[in-house]
Amino acid sequence: MVTSDVVVVGGGLLGVSAAYHLASAGASVLLLERDQLGLHASGQNAGSLHFQLEYRMFEHGTAQAEHNARALPLHVDAARAWGELEDRLGTSAGVARTGGLMLAETREQVRALELKAELETGYGLPVELLDGEALRTAAPYLSRRVIAAALCRAEGKADPRRVTHAYALAARRHGAVVRTGASVVGLRRRSGGWRISVADPAGGRPEEITAGQVLIAAGVWTGEVAQLADVRLPVVPVALTMSVTERARPIISHLVQHAGRRLSMKQTAEGNVLIGGGWPSRLIAHDGRVDLSASPRPRLDSIRGNAAAALVAPEVAPLRLLRVWTGTTSLLPDQMPLLGEIPRRPGLYAATGGSAFTLGPTYARLLARLMKGERPDLPVADYGPARFGHLTFA
Ligand SMILES: Cc1cc2nc3c(=O)[nH]c(=O)nc-3n(C[C@H](O)[C@H](O)[C@H](O)COP(=O)(O)OP(=O)(O)OC[C@H]3O[C@@H](n4cnc5c(N)ncnc54)[C@H](O)[C@@H]3O)c2cc1C
Missing domain, CATH: 3.30.9.10 (D-Amino Acid Oxidase, subunit A, domain 2)
Structure with a gap:
């Protein structure tokens, strides 16, 4: 049976960038992507790097703006992260900050x-x-x-068609294994970690994989994948x-x-x-x-x-x-990111929500710190899955 420190579910920008940060910190990482890397939101987006509050974040008035402003430390960090991204990954990703x-x-x-x-x-x-x-x-x-x-x-732009692949190459250089055509269909707790079932494309029995930690970075499917572990997330x-x-x-x-x-x-x-x-x-x-x-x-x-x-x-x-x-x-219903460990599911993490192209590199860096048991260097309490803990009964 394949065993890994971390399994990442989802090969969009968030999944591959988290895989990169985790692998470069020494974890063995297996990323499972059902389709192809960057095929969904991460390859279809506008490529805007917008660090100002977006119109949707203040169109309903001052209280909403003040609420969404609480995530501005992420925007500030993302502005720094994009400035050094191409050097870090060793390749061009079409970043232009004009x-x-x-x-x-x-x-x-x-x-x-x-x-x-x-x-x-x-x-x-x-x-x-x-x-x-x-x-x-x-x-x-x-x-x-x-x-x-x-x-x-x-602010400026980057090329969505290049960024995810640039991160994936860098993650592989650090030893991460990236598998496409690998659909996760089961997530069960086992002692010391998680058992992940991956569908057999030929329709046979699913392949079983074990990991100490699992990160669900499955974009709009994050709620569906979380349901495999009996968790409700309102994505x-x-x-x-x-x-x-x-x-x-x-x-x-x-x-x-x-x-x-x-x-x-x-x-x-x-x-x-x-x-x-x-x-x-x-x-x-x-x-x-x-x-x-x-x-x-x-x-x-x-x-x-x-x-x-x-x-x-x-x-x-x-x-x-x-x-x-x-x-x-x-x-997410409060327009805040979803980022962190799921209550009562030790070792199971989820990340999605918001402008995760602009903020993806920052989400990924913070997730890697959380998953390594390090203190995040930015406040993350507002983004934790615990705020939706009342939706999961056990
Ligand atoms: C039209 C459009 C324009 C946008 N413009 C911008 C913008 O300009 N700036 C900005 O910051 N953001 C923008 N966004 C948002 C941004 O694109 C997303 O927030 C970001 O790409 C999300 O990345 P992700 O990795 O979380 O999700 P995704 O890119 O959707 O990746 C999730 C992956 O998980 C995989 N997956 C799902 N279920 C499973 C499973 N069971 N097993 C294995 N794999 C699975 C999927 O196949 C998918 O590849 C835009 C979005 C859209 C749609």
């Missing part, structure tokens, strides 16, 4: 930016407020309707839309977000403009049951709404949309 602007077009949005910036600087994230005049110089491509913006110089699937335009001359030099509507926009090195920011698509259901593995169906109202939001940069207007795609990400 600064991020969050735009305001009304007085109310300016006020929201001011409150947001106050929270962010209070937690140590450098954010500057630019008035209209400063903005014309910093971002002449923006419409004159934009009257102010918050600038975070550490909410959120289906999203992305659009990409044809190539254009360099127009947009920042990551662009908006303080009053859903928008994330950036231009790739090749000239395509990527437009997203949280517009919904529709989850697919078969026989009345949602199928999280199926690509969500695009919604025309989302594509239109997202394209209209992008007109804050008027030169985007004549560009043709080349492609629209969808993907599903996970949120």
